[in-house]
């Protein structure tokens with residue numbers, strides 16, 4: 114009742130009552146939760162109900178909410194002045210950390226969001242290759258830059274069409290959208306648009322159509338095709354960067370992209386993005402080169418302090434083995450509940466990110482993901498929410514396990530899933 118009233122009030126001043134669309138619960142129905150505070154794996158709504166959180170602000174919170182070292186680092190930085198619009202030492206330290214994690218990067222630029230990082234990386238790729246076209250994959254999300262809000266054109270291998278109102282058709286035509294995991298389509302596009310493709314951008318492990326894994330050879334094939342055609346390969350590691358391991362998908366797969374985009378975890382819960390790559394490419398960015406890109410709050414001291422504290426904690430606590438272990442434990446439990454209830458659910462997972470698709474498997478691209486029954490997901494979501502478990506309020510999203518979740522949280526979640534899955 115109270116939250117319904119608050120949502121009505123919010124909707125009078127904020128567009129749709131929220132500041133980012135998925136928060137509005139449109140695809141699951143009901144009233145969005147308004148959060149008051151978070152601690153570890155939990156947050157508390159303004160009504161005082163506690164939830165076990167499997168969204169983690171959509172990826173950044175690998176240590177859960179309000180981890181002490183991160184909070185302290187950010188507040189210490191804030192005490193010393195919130196922003197200068199001038200160089201600071203901590204930015205250098207963060208850039209050095211990022212380079213150490215990603216040996217493919219010689220030079221780095223910090224931004225305030227993942228969207229900005231991706232938008233800028235594409236500008237650099239176009240400048241470097243002196244070409245206009247970019248290949249992306251259906252279901253991969255790279256932020257809301259105009260030339261990326263593009264759906265596949267009608268018919269195979271056509272230039273794209275706007276996927277949002279307000280995107281000029283001419284800009285959408287600079288993007289070719291292909292099915293993920295389909296190397297043959299990429300090879301054909303390179304043939305058809307020979308000498309015109311600046312870059313291929315990919316989420317190496319996808320989080321944004323729900324979790325979808327690359328087939329053996331897919332990323333290797335992208336590397337080979339881009340190299341052969343003198344295009345750049347851009348790994349969008351905004352989610353995967355420090356989620357799958359320290360150094361992201363490129364460390365796991367040993368594939369060296371030309372450019373990498375980052376965000377989420379590297380800001381420790383504050384606004385942050387970054388892009389980087391080979392020296393000859395990144396040297397095109399101002400002030401070294403002719404590609405203009407800037408930001409009043411880029412490399413903001415408070416965000417940098419939180420990001421640095423997070424990366425240092427990741428190196429110190431090496432959470433990845435435990436994250437894998439507890440995620441396996443959770444998914445084994447949910448898997449048994451799926452079997453026992455005979456619900457038709459396919460679990461996809463990578464490290465500590467996972468998605469329960471409400472359909473049969475396997476799910477390897479957007480067409481397969483779209484078979485999922487979103488009404489069933491909505492029902493599952495609401496039943497979990499009622500039991501104090503906060504899953505992503507949309508089917509085509511990743512859920513995240515944090516280092517702060519413990520066995521009690523996971524057992525409670527498994528038990529709740531057993532109830533929520535009944536009859537689905």
Ligand SMILES: *Cc1c(COP(=O)(O)O)cnc(C)c1O
Pocket residue numbers: 225226227228229231254255256257316320321349350351352376377385386
């Ligand atoms: C979240 C995300 C972005 C956009 O980052 P914002 O900080 O939301 O602008 C870009 N790429 C991927 C893969 C993402 O998950």
